[in-house]
Amino acid sequence: MSKKILILSQSYLESTTDQVCQWMDYLKIPYRRLNGEDFFRFQQLSDLPDNTETAVVWYRRKIAHFPAEFSLKQPDINSQYTLKRFLVDEFNGLHSFLFHSIDAQKWLNDPLSEKNLNKLQVLQLARRLNIHTPFTEVVTTKAKIMALLEQYPALIVKPLSECILLEDTERRAYKMLTSTIDQKSLSAVPETFFPSLVQERIVKKFEIRTFYLDGACYSMAIFSQNNRKTTDDFRNYDNHRPNRTVPYKLPAELEHKLDQLMKILRFRTGSIDLMVDMQGNYHFLEINPEGQFGMVSHPCNYYLEKKFARLLHQSVLHEKEIHQQPENKENAAPATVFSEAE
Amino acid sequence: MEYLNIYANCQLVKGANMSLLCDLQMRRFYHLPNDTAEVLLFLQQYSIDECIAHYGEDNREAITGYVDFFVSRELGFIDDRILPELTAMELTWDRFADITNVVIEYQETIDYSGPFFRELLDQHLEGLEIRFYQPVALPELRELLALFSDSTLRHIKLVLHYEKSLNKATLDELVKKHQRVKSLLLHSSPEEKLEKIFSNSVPVYHFTGEINSCMACGEIRANHFTVNTELFTESLRFNSCLNRKLSIDQQGYIKNCPSMRENYGHVADTSLQAVLDNKTFSRYNHIRKDDIAVCKDCEFRHVCTDCRAYIENPQDIYSKPLKCGYNPYTNNWEEWAQHPMKQAAIGWYGMAEIIK
Numbered sequence: 001m002s003k004k005i006l007i008l009s010q011s012y013l014e015s016t017t018d019q020v021c022q023w024m025d026y027l028k029i030p031y032r033r034l035n036g037e038d039f040f041r042f043q044q045l046s047d048l049p050d051n052t053e054t055a056v057v058w059y060r061r062k063i064a065h066f067p068a069e070f071s072l073k074q075p076d077i078n079s080q081y082t083l084k085r086f087l088v089d090e091f092n093g094l095h096s097f098l099f100h101s102i103d104a105q106k107w108l109n110d111p112l113s114e115k116n117l118n119k120l121q122v123l124q125l126a127r128r129l130n131i132h133t134p135f136t137e138v139v140t141t142k143a144k145i146m147a148l149l150e151q152y153p154a155l156i157v158k159p160l161s162e163c164i165l166l167e168d169t170e171r172r173a174y175k176m177l178t179s180t181i182d183q184k185s186l187s188a189v190p191e192t193f194f195p196s197l198v199q200e201r202i203v204k205k206f207e208i209r210t211f212y213l214d215g216a217c218y219s220m221a222i223f224s225q226n227n228r229k230t231t232d233d234f235r236n237y238d239n240h241r242p243n244r245t246v247p248y249k250l251p252a253e254l255e256h257k258l259d260q261l262m263k264i265l266r267f268r269t270g271s272i273d274l275m276v277d278m279q280g281n282y283h284f285l286e287i288n289p290e291g292q293f294g295m296v297s298h299p300c301n302y303y304l305e306k307k308f309a310r311l312l313h314q315s316v317l318h319e320k321e322i323h324q325q326p327e328n329k330e331n332a333a334p335a336t337v338f339s340e341a342e
Numbered sequence: 343m344e345y346l347n348i349y350a351n352c353q354l355v356k357g358a359n360m361s362l363l364c365d366l367q368m369r370r371f372y373h374l375p376n377d378t379a380e381v382l383l384f385l386q387q388y389s390i391d392e393c394i395a396h397y398g399e400d401n402r403e404a405i406t407g408y409v410d411f412f413v414s415r416e417l418g419f420i421d422d423r424i425l426p427e428l429t430a431m432e433l434t435w436d437r438f439a440d441i442t443n444v445v446i447e448y449q450e451t452i453d454y455s456g457p458f459f460r461e462l463l464d465q466h467l468e469g470l471e472i473r474f475y476q477p478v479a480l481p482e483l484r485e486l487l488a489l490f491s492d493s494t495l496r497h498i499k500l501v502l503h504y505e506k507s508l509n510k511a512t513l514d515e516l517v518k519k520h521q522r523v524k525s526l527l528l529h530s531s532p533e534e535k536l537e538k539i540f541s542n543s544v545p546v547y548h549f550t551g552e553i554n555s556c557m558a559c560g561e562i563r564a565n566h567f568t569v570n571t572e573l574f575t576e577s578l579r580f581n582s583c584l585n586r587k588l589s590i591d592q593q594g595y596i597k598n599c600p601s602m603r604e605n606y607g608h609v610a611d612t613s614l615q616a617v618l619d620n621k622t623f624s625r626y627n628h629i630r631k632d633d634i635a636v637c638k639d640c641e642f643r644h645v646c647t648d649c650r651a652y653i654e655n656p657q658d659i660y661s662k663p664l665k666c667g668y669n670p671y672t673n674n675w676e677e678w679a680q681h682p683m684k685q686a687a688i689g690w691y692g693m694a695e696i697i698k
Contacts, residue, residue, distance in 0.1 A: 019438070022466045022494065026438035221428060223349075223419065244367065244416060246350045249429045299351065299367060301431050301571055306438070 003055035003319060005031035005312045008098070011038075012064040016294045016305065020058075023309035031312070036063025039094060048098065055319040056312055057107045058269075059114070060290060062095055106319070108311075110266035114289045117265070119160055119197070122287055125264060129257045131284045134275075135200040142189045145181060145198070154182040154201040202283050208248055208274040211293040211304060212262050214311050217255045218304060220296045221248040221276075245299040250274075254282055265289070269308070271296075343389040346409050348418040350431040353574065354379055357641030358670045364645060365417060366571045371645060372415070381408055386424065435575035437586065439465040440618050445589040445600055446472045447556065450482065452594045452609065455489055461614035462588070463493040473501040473600075475554045475592070480507065480516075487520040497524040501553060504531035513546060514539040529553040556591075556600035557696045560649035562666035564675070567645040574644045577631055583648035584626040588617070598626060601651030626650050629659065636662040640670035654683070656690050664688070 005024070009017040017033065024031050034049060042048065066087060072079055099111040123133050135152065138160070139145060148155060156178050163176040180201055181189065210219040223244040250258075258272055271291025275283045297304035351366045361379035363372040374382075381404075384393050390409055394402050412418045444467060446454070470490070483502075490498065500523060502508060508528060517523045517540045524544060531548035538545055551558075576582060589597045595605035596617055606617045617623050629650065631643035635658075640646070648663060655661040664687050667678035678684055679697045688694055 018494075022438040025466065241416075242367075244349055247429050247431050249427050251427075298571075301434065301575065303434065303436060306436065 003316060004053055005029065005316055006049050006054045006057045006102075007031055007033040007312075008057065008059045008061070008095075009033060009035055010061040010064045011035040014061060014064075016292045017060050019294070019305040020308050020312075023306045024312070027306075027309055027313070029309060029313045029316075036061070036091070036095065037067055039063075039091070040067050049102065051102045051106075054102050054106060056315040057098075057102055057111075058308075058312060059107060059109065059111055063091065066091065108268045108315070109270065109289050113266050117287070117289060119286060122261075122265070123284075126261055126284045129260055131254070131257050131261065132282060133284045134202055136197065137199075138195050138197055140192055140195050142186070142191050142193075145189055146186065148198065149181075149183060149186070152200040154180050155198045156180055156201045157196050157198050160195075160197045202275050202277050204275045205278050205280070206276055208250070208276060208282075209296055210250065210258065210272040210274065211291065211296045211302075212258065212267070212270050212272055213293075213304065213307060214268050215259055217250055217258060217272075218293075218296060218300065218302045219248040219250050220245050220300050245295075247300040247302070250282075258284075262287075268311075269293075343391060343422060344420050345389050345422065345424045346385045346412060346418050347421055347425055347428060348382065348386060348412065350428060351571065352417045353431075353433075353644075354382060355641050355644050357643075358639040360641050360670070360673050362641040362645065363417065364569050364574060365415075366569060366574055368416075369569045371567070371569050372417075373641070378408055381405055382412070385409070390420075431571075433575050433578055435572070435579055437468075439467060440586060441465045441588045441614075442468045442586045444470045444587070446470065447590065447592040447600050448472055448474045448478065448486075449592045449594065450478075452590075454486060456609060458596075458609040458612060458614055459489070463490065463495065465614075467493070467495045469497050469499065470495055471499040471501065473553070473556075474503050477503045477505050480512065484516065484519070487516070487523070490522060491520070495522060498522045499525045499527070501527045501529065504528040504548070510537060510539060510546075517544050527553075555696070556651075557691070557693050559599075559601050560652045560663060560665045562646060562649065562663050562668065564642075566647050567642060568647070569645050577644045577646070577648075579628075579630060581626050581629045581648060581650065582631065582644075582646065583650050584629075586627070598623065599651050601649075626659070634660055634662060636670065640668065642668065642670075652687070652691055652693075654687055656687055664691070 007017060007021065021031065021033055032049065068087075070083060070087065072083065096111075096115070099107075099115070104110055104112070120136070120138075123136055126133050137144075137148065139148070145155065158178040159176065163178075165176070166174040168174070181198070182201075207222040207224065208219055209222060210217050212218075223246075262268070262270060262272075265287070267287070267289045270287050270289040271293065272287050273285040275285060277283065293304045293308070296302065349367075353364045353366060355362045355364060356376060356379055359376060361374045361376050363374055363379075363382070365371065381393065381397065384396065388396070390405070394405050397405060409420070413420060441462065442465075444462065472486070483500075487498070498520070513526065517526075521540075526544070526546045527549060528546065529549045530552045531550055533548060534550050535548045536545060537548070573582060576585060580586075584598045587598065589600045589602075590609055591597055591600045591605070594609045596607055596609060596612060597605050604622070606612065606620055606623050631637045631640075631646065631648060634648075637643050637646070637648070649665060650659065650663075652664040653659070653661045654664050664684060665678050667676045667681070668674075669676065679688070688697065
């Protein structure tokens with residue numbers, strides 16, 4: 001079997017993967033798409049993709065929903081949650097084995113770097129590369145917040161990890177949002193609290209979402225409705241009106257620094273969030289290495305799905321070149337604990 | 343100094359007298375006099391004050407009125423400069439399939455599961471329209487729709503002959519089972535109405551007229567205009583009616599469109615690859631709206647559906663669609679069927695009966 005492009009994704013709600021696959025079909029590039037749901041049909045470990053048959057891996061998604069039911073004899077909210085968590089961990093135990101069994105350099109993004117990505121570390125790296133970031137601190141007391149409000153008119157608080165969705169017993173969903181702390185809202189802040197990430201609040205002219213693809217930056221400006229200078233009564237706006245999204249070109253110097261940042265993190269693709277303040281300064285916010293790019297590709301007419309398909313193809317060709325060197329011997333040896341599936 | 347920045351996905355198309363500002367993202371257009379369009383173009387290089395100085399103080403009110411209009415419609419915003427980082431949108435068009443859209447004129451004697459159709463479904467098709475000129479039994483319809491279940495085809499439009507049995511509940515069930523069906527048109531219906539099925543997501547248009555041949559097709563109407571990046575960019579380079587499109591007529595012949603005369607073989611004994619390799623099949627693909635007489639002066643040319651099957655001069659493939667009543671030189675819509683200049687072509691296509 002020839003060396004293949006391996007795409008790890010999920011079977012539902014994944015139009016980005018679908019479109020990249022459709023481009024590869026059209027361009028006659030062979031690939032194997034493995035959805036998380038497929039793991040539920042495997043009979044043995046050797047059904048997993050093998051290192052020797054894999055030339056390049058794009059890890060997009062893990063799974064949408066487990067195609068398996070579970071129940072407890074004594075239903076109890078806490079245990080339900082614990083069990084759900086357990087099943088996620090169980091699934092990850094199997095899925096993330098691929099991170100080890102397939103050579104790290106074959107992954108578009110280093111899977112372990114992606115898995116362990118830390119917001120504070122990324123901000124620190126960015127600052128080291130002279131990319132401007134908003135003032136960031138982790139605090140535990142109201143006193144410290146008050147001191148910071150002397151320096152900055154307002155702060156925002158957001159998770160160190162990722163925003164989550166909460167559900168109550170009636171299955172109503174509560175979405176976690178970034179919220180503002182200023183003199184007015186200070187009274188709601190307790191004297192001491194759980195370590196929390198705060199940042200200076202940037203008054204934005206617009207936001208930028210950049211999709212980084214193997215050294216190139218494809219950027220989009222997002223003008224959100226509540227900061228368009230149209231009228232002073234924003235309540236006139238129709239809530240269904242979407243944000244305006246248009247192509248944008250970052251300054252070459254900033255693109256160069258972002259390229260360095262992605263290379264240090266060993267990411268060949270990913271989404272980068274930035275903000276532009278009223279004076280036109282850029283503020284780096286964060287990186288989402290698995291970021292979906294349809295929301296940048298379509299509004300800006302970038303055809304990123306096609307470019308992505310080409311990148312995967314080039315990576316296979318490149319991989320073939322490497323393996324035509326003397327290392328061929330090593331290549332022929334049986335890989336780790338697996339035997340060939342066929 | 344204040345400058346008006348117009349968003350890159352708002353594209354201006356100039357016609358003989360009027361222009362169309364196409365908001366490709368919000369899918370709306372604004373019909374503007376060419377004078378206004380000129381001011382807009384001027385403002386893409388100069389400040390608002392410079393624009394007023396250029397056109398004269400007398401025009402101050404008009405110019406600030408235009409600027410207010412563009413800003414209030416969120417077509418642009420005001421800044422202290424023209425932001426060069428807000429780059430132009432690349433107006434390229436491409437698609438991951440050699441055929442994107444298919445029209446089938448249904449005929450019960452044709453086998454729609456044969457090799458030609460399997461090859462066709464291997465294309466990542468965008469849309470399929472199935473036209474039934476005659477009433478069809480439900481089991482037959484279900485069987486036909488089941489053929490597309492395992493394909494990557496995105497949506498199906500059904501044109502059905504009205505029958506009592508095709509009530510709301512039946513259609514709802516059908517669409518629930520075959521979720522690719524995104525719209526239905528029932529012709530020969532007792533009343534004109536619009537119903538919505540499948541949790542209000544799928545429209546069912548009832549039309550009292552009878553659709554019994556493809557000769558009813560090809561009308562250019564303002565409510566058929568579509569404003570989006572896909573059509574706009576495709577129409578800049580390709581024919582918006584026939585590029586990468588294919589049809590199978592009632593007799594099973596493969597055509598560019600059911601209304602075209604020439605065919606490229608029969609589905610029973612032709613391979614799709616042979617059709618794609620046949621250079622004459624793609625001969626219309628590159629006829630752009632910018633190449634077509636009259637259309638090239640029309641401000642609607644990149645939101646229009648075009649029609650190459652019925653044209654004003656059947657001997658000249660670059661002539662205007664026959665069933666278009668818009669005159670871009672006077673900006674009036676006229677009844678095309680009554681137009682004296684069109685009678686010869688109407689006679690040539692033998693459609694005098696149809697349009698009565």
